[in-house]
Amino acid sequence: MATRAEEIRVFILEKIPAHPKDIVALTSNAFGVTRMTVHRHLNRLLRDKKIVKTGTTKGASYFLKTSLDKTLIFQIQPDTQADQVWDEYMKGSFTRLPDSVLEICRYGFEEIFNNALLHSAGKGVVVKTVWKKDSLEFSIIDDGKGIFKSLQKALGLQEIRESILHLIKGKYSTLPESHSGHGLFFVSRLFDVFGVFSDGLFYCKDNLGDDWYLEKRKISKSKGTRVSMAIRFDCERTLKQVIGHDCQSASRPPGIDKTEILIELSKMEDEPYVSRLQARRVLLGMEKFNRMVLDFQNVPTVGQAFVDEVFNKFRSSHPAIAIETVNANQDVQFMIDSSLPPGTQKTLISLGAGS
Numbered sequence: 001m002a003t004r005a006e007e008i009r010v011f012i013l014e015k016i017p018a019h020p021k022d023i024v025a026l027t028s029n030a031f032g033v034t035r036m037t038v039h040r041h042l043n044r045l046l047r048d049k050k051i052v053k054t055g056t057t058k059g060a061s062y063f064l065k066t067s068l069d070k071t072l073i074f075q076i077q078p079d080t081q082a083d084q085v086w087d088e089y090m091k092g093s094f095t096r097l098p099d100s101v102l103e104i105c106r107y108g109f110e111e112i113f114n115n116a117l118l119h120s121a122g123k124g125v126v127v128k129t130v131w132k133k134d135s136l137e138f139s140i141i142d143d144g145k146g147i148f149k150s151l152q153k154a155l156g157l158q159e160i161r162e163s164i165l166h167l168i169k170g171k172y173s174t175l176p177e178s179h180s181g182h183g184l185f186f187v188s189r190l191f192d193v194f195g196v197f198s199d200g201l202f203y204c205k206d207n208l209g210d211d212w213y214l215e216k217r218k219i220s221k222s223k224g225t226r227v228s229m230a231i232r233f234d235c236e237r238t239l240k241q242v243i244g245h246d247c248q249s250a251s252r253p254p255g256i257d258k259t260e261i262l263i264e265l266s267k268m269e270d271e272p273y274v275s276r277l278q279a280r281r282v283l284l285g286m287e288k289f290n291r292m293v294l295d296f297q298n299v300p301t302v303g304q305a306f307v308d309e310v311f312n313k314f315r316s317s318h319p320a321i322a323i324e325t326v327n328a329n330q331d332v333q334f335m336i337d338s339s340l341p342p343g344t345q346k347t348l349i350s351l352g353a354g355s
Helices: 004-015 023-031 035-047 082-094 099-119 147-155 162-167 182-190 239-246 276-283 304-317 330-339
Strands: 051-054 061-064 070-075 124-131 135-142 193-198 201-206 211-216 225-232 258-262 291-295 322-326
Touching: 004 023, 004 035, 023 035, 035 051, 051 070, 051 082, 061 070, 070 082, 082 099, 082 124, 099 124, 099 135, 099 147, 099 182, 099 225, 099 239, 147 162, 147 193, 162 276, 182 193, 182 239, 276 304, 304 322, 304 330
Parallel strands: 258 291, 291 322
Antiparallel strands: 051 061, 070 124, 124 135, 135 225, 193 201, 193 225, 201 211
16 A cells, blocks of 8 residues: 555656646645645655756746656756756657657757857756657747847847858857857758747748748847757658768868858848848858858849859859859849859859759
């Protein structure tokens, strides 16, 4: 026959999923015991690794180790480690996933959580997980300065929107001495849907539909950055496949060889695609790569000055860097072809719909 202590702990385990924040009051009322007594049982369950706790005092929340939908709160401390947080709070529910999806989720979680620790200059991080029948989504939210504003300041950019253009290139970091900037580049390509909301801007990359969009959104009361990642359980993408595709060979130092640039992001507000300034926004930092893919999706036309800066001046000064184009309509392709010097082999530039 179960003892009263065992009955209390069984009750706690049964009720925690629906009562993560008020489990102490619920248990105290159900058994007529003090809150201190309930806390002793919670501490026992914590030591037995049957439940996890985040937050402190009135903000504390409790979850089963294997709970799916969770909202976890962490304080940013000098000893906070992304891999330890994953192992203690996340791994238990994610182990039910196929190995390849689990590997992607762990990589994405640790990269983005680590970004919040290193770059946000915030005090805390919130992790939210939402599981569905055939997919899951998790978000990492910090209360710091905001990723787009931080990058704008670090690179001395005039427009905050420019920071998105440079962020998705890869190799950009506000702390280059301790962080490569590779992580977010890869994470945005690993998940089915990847989104970043900060400073009133929302950037989304949809890898299922091979699409992306940028929109303005009302800034909420809480500042900082929210990164969301969604993936299907049957996703066929693998970590090795994505990172191997964009990285240098094993015999060379690790890095990103290729970057893909969304040309539309070089346009600020109502600017036409005619200026060298827009071309220079695109080309900033491109000397770090061996291959650049220019995506002209949603770009109706480009001007002679733009294509001359990219396909003549830049190519002449960086002949070892391969330039490819995708999603260019006939007008854009005509301008690119017309800009090439006589006798140039156009096969040097990929004119296909993919890379």
